[in-house]
Amino acid sequence: MSSVSKNSEQKYILNGVQYNAPIKWEDVTISADYVNDSIQPSLSIDEFEFPLESREAINKWISDGLTNGVGIFEGMPFLLRLFNNQPQTEDFKAFIDFTNGYKDLLQDGKVSVSIMKDRGLDNFFEQIEGTTFGYLFGIGEITFADYVNVDYVVEKKFNLIEILISSVILYLMIKELAEQVEKLADTIATISALLATSALPLPAGSIAYAIASAIIQAVYTAVLLIAIIDLGITLIETLVPPKRTHRAMTMKRLLEKVCTHFGYNLVAPISELDHVVFLPSNPNTDNKNLFGLLTSTNGAGGIPNILDYGYRCSEMFDLAKKLFNGKMAIIGNDVHLRPKNDPFWIQQSTWNLPSVLLQTKEYNTEDMKAERLLTFETDISDEWTIDYYFGTSYEIRTEAKTIIRKRAVLLKGLDEVNFVCALGNRKTELNGIEKLLKALAGVIDGLTGIFGGGTNFVSKISTKIGVLKQTSNWHTVPKLLYLNNGKMPSNHRQLWNAKILYDKYHKEKSFVLDNWHNQKEVYNDVDVPFGLTDYQQLTTNPYFFYKGNVAKITKFVWTVGSDRAKISFWVRKPYTNNLKEFYIYPI
Numbered sequence: 001m002s003s004v005s006k007n008s009e010q011k012y013i014l015n016g017v018q019y020n021a022p023i024k025w026e027d028v029t030i031s032a033d034y035v036n037d038s039i040q041p042s043l044s045i046d047e048f049e050f051p052l053e054s055r056e057a058i059n060k061w062i063s064d065g066l067t068n069g070v071g072i073f074e075g076m077p078f079l080l081r082l083f084n085n086q087p088q089t090e091d092f093k094a095f096i097d098f099t100n101g102y103k104d105l106l107q108d109g110k111v112s113v114s115i116m117k118d119r120g121l122d123n124f125f126e127q128i129e130g131t132t133f134g135y136l137f138g139i140g141e142i143t144f145a146d147y148v149n150v151d152y153v154v155e156k157k158f159n160l161i162e163i164l165i166s167s168v169i170l171y172l173m174i175k176e177l178a179e180q181v182e183k184l185a186d187t188i189a190t191i192s193a194l195l196a197t198s199a200l201p202l203p204a205g206s207i208a209y210a211i212a213s214a215i216i217q218a219v220y221t222a223v224l225l226i227a228i229i230d231l232g233i234t235l236i237e238t239l240v241p242p243k244r245t246h247r248a249m250t251m252k253r254l255l256e257k258v259c260t261h262f263g264y265n266l267v268a269p270i271s272e273l274d275h276v277v278f279l280p281s282n283p284n285t286d287n288k289n290l291f292g293l294l295t296s297t298n299g300a301g302g303i304p305n306i307l308d309y310g311y312r313c314s315e316m317f318d319l320a321k322k323l324f325n326g327k328m329a330i331i332g333n334d335v336h337l338r339p340k341n342d343p344f345w346i347q348q349s350t351w352n353l354p355s356v357l358l359q360t361k362e363y364n365t366e367d368m369k370a371e372r373l374l375t376f377e378t379d380i381s382d383e384w385t386i387d388y389y390f391g392t393s394y395e396i397r398t399e400a401k402t403i404i405r406k407r408a409v410l411l412k413g414l415d416e417v418n419f420v421c422a423l424g425n426r427k428t429e430l431n432g433i434e435k436l437l438k439a440l441a442g443v444i445d446g447l448t449g450i451f452g453g454g455t456n457f458v459s460k461i462s463t464k465i466g467v468l469k470q471t472s473n474w475h476t477v478p479k480l481l482y483l484n485n486g487k488m489p490s491n492h493r494q495l496w497n498a499k500i501l502y503d504k505y506h507k508e509k510s511f512v513l514d515n516w517h518n519q520k521e522v523y524n525d526v527d528v529p530f531g532l533t534d535y536q537q538l539t540t541n542p543y544f545f546y547k548g549n550v551a552k553i554t555k556f557v558w559t560v561g562s563d564r565a566k567i568s569f570w571v572r573k574p575y576t577n578n579l580k581e582f583y584i585y586p587i
Contacts, residue, residue: 010560012054013079014096015061019054023110026561030535033555034542039327039336039345040121041539041555047101047112055111058096059104072098078115080532092532093118117539119330128258128313133303136313142249142257147302148277148486150246152468153427155384243464244473247302248279248481251320254304258313259335268337270324272482276496278316279424279468279479280305298473308478309420322417323480325505331540341508346550349543353551353569354528362522363575368511369415372396374498377422379477382470384425391497392423395584398511402578415509423497424481426488427469466490499585512581516574523569530558530565546571 012021022028028048032041050058058076065071075095094115096102101114116123136142252266252273259266283305284298304310310319320326320337327345329336338344375393378385385392400409468481468488481488482496489495511518535558542553551571558565 011081013081014054014057015077017057022048022050028560030558030560032539034553039329039541042122043117043120045115047114049110049112051110058111058113062098075116121328121330124330125314127262128317131313132311133313134306136257136261137303141261142303146249146253147247148249150248150277150279150468150481152244152246152470153464154473155427155469156471243467244299246279246299248277248300249302250274251276251278254278254316255320264335265333266337267334270339275482275484277481277483278304278310279481281308281476281478282474285474304478310478319420322419323501329540339505345541345543348541351534351537351544353544353546356526356528358523358526364520364522364570367518368411369413370398370411372415372509374417374502374506376419376498377477379422379475381472382475384469384471385422388425390587391493391499393586394498394502397582399580400578401580421480422477424468424479424488426492427464427467429465510581512579516577519574520570521573525566525568528565528567529563531563549573
């Protein structure tokens with residue numbers, strides 16, 4: 001049974017001082033609406049009207065902002081204490097919200113104010129809505145130590161013309177070198193033959209000519225060798241750009257930083273949050289010299305870019321809720337971010353529905369969407385996000401098993417969840433140009449080693465396997481990357497994709513799976529006895545059990561003075577099995 005404080009007495013305490021009850025306190029109502037099936041409600045509270053001493057205390061809080069007080073932009077502590085002769089005492093802690101509905105009624109000698117719940121989810125989101133990661137970095141709450149290094153390479157898609165040109169250049173260079181080495185060998189052989197027959201009366205000019213030819217050919221061969229080395233280095237650096245580094249942050253770290261800033265702890269037992277890195281968009285291009293050769297690279301900067309969805313702290317929480325079908329609650333000093341299907345919500349439920357007569361029943365047919373779609377973004381500036389589409393989207397189609405008249409079928413609507421970020425792509429093998437140039441790289445490394453301080457191009461080409469690849473240095477859409485110990489695992493796309501997210505977190509929306517899980521009976525505006533204990537329990541967790549089935553409050557309107565409320569709720573209970581689903585997984 002619901003624990004209601006009957007015939008309760010109330011105390012109103014402003015900033016630690018008790019005052020008389022506000023005018024018409026018995027008619028005050030508190031409305032709680034669980035928008036988008038959230039766990040903690042959006043609260044709408046009737047305005048209180050305080051006269052006399054309480055009005056003076058409220059207005060003094062404002063005027064003190066001109067001296068040493070905090071003033072109008074910090075809520076004044078408000079405590080509603082309810083007690084009776086059982087004895088039972090409950091405290092409702094809140095703040096006066098001067099930014100919402102404050103009116104000083106000068107002629108009537110009273111002040112009208114609204115309140116906001118202390119540690120309420122609405123208040124938390126209002127605070128983070130106006131906070132950015134640029135600000136947290138600027139005040140030093142996010143530092144370089146919070147960043148994760150993400151190695152990447154810029155790799156254009158396969159280009160046959162580039163490979164043909166490279167092949168021709170390499171062929172001509174190597175052919176010319178081989179011919180020169182052969183000519184030099186012939187000349188040296190000629191000189192050796194002439195010297196071997198020096199007893200014969202040979203013209204001295206013939207020997208001198210042969211030696212001069214050998215010297216010229218040797219010089220030409222050396223010059224050609226240097227040219228080959230130089231051209232080879234240029235070719236490798238142009239066609240096989242170096243490994244680069246982005247800076248990013250794990251999603252969990254980003255969310256933790258926000259919570260810490262506002263005095264909370266983050267509780268988010270979602271395994272992917274420890275691995276998924278938010279890679280900001282990167283507006284930076286390469287630095288090149290006058291000859292078009294690369295001099296330095298510029299990766300992403302760590303925190304979300306100011307143009308990214310996710311730059312505002314509230315957007316990062318919204319993104320996490322989208323990804324994991326998450327719900328949030330503030331319990332004590334902890335911000336809980338958990339999937340909607342987390343058993344935690346049911347286990348923490350303490351409320352019971354009083355024994356009341358239910359007069360009207362409905363069904364949640366408006367939640368049934370014939371088409372559901374989960375999608376990551378693609379990025380036209382990074383063609384790999386388009387070329388390798390596997391895991392980028394997942395489509396679920398619901399249809400009737402048995403149909404009498406197709407035109408009368410009532411299945412309709414679309415539920416699309418867009419994650420506003422792209423997936424990353426891992427470099428798994430050397431491309432055609434790299435394979436071609438790897439052989440040349442070995443030659444260049446060997447030749448430069450002859451002169452000391454040799455190059456190591458073979459290693460530079462080979463060690464790029466396993467890193468993020470992009471078709472250009474800049475990308476316009478942020479990416480969500482799955483990393484293990486800072487590296488992209490070879491099966492990263494199997495661990496992190498739209499289908500995985502559906503199977504683990506979003507399938508609870510299904511009207512078919514798990515014993516018709518999302519089918520519900522709905523009851524609206526049920527009149528029940530209701531007190532402060534009920535309020536506190538339901539604003540923390542609206543789930544309960546009704547006749548053995550999971551149920552959840554969707555709305556209540558509590559009239560404080562009468563200990564009554566109108567509640568609306570659903571009960572999870574199947575009402576049709578004439579449905580089937582089709583799954584579409586584009587690759």
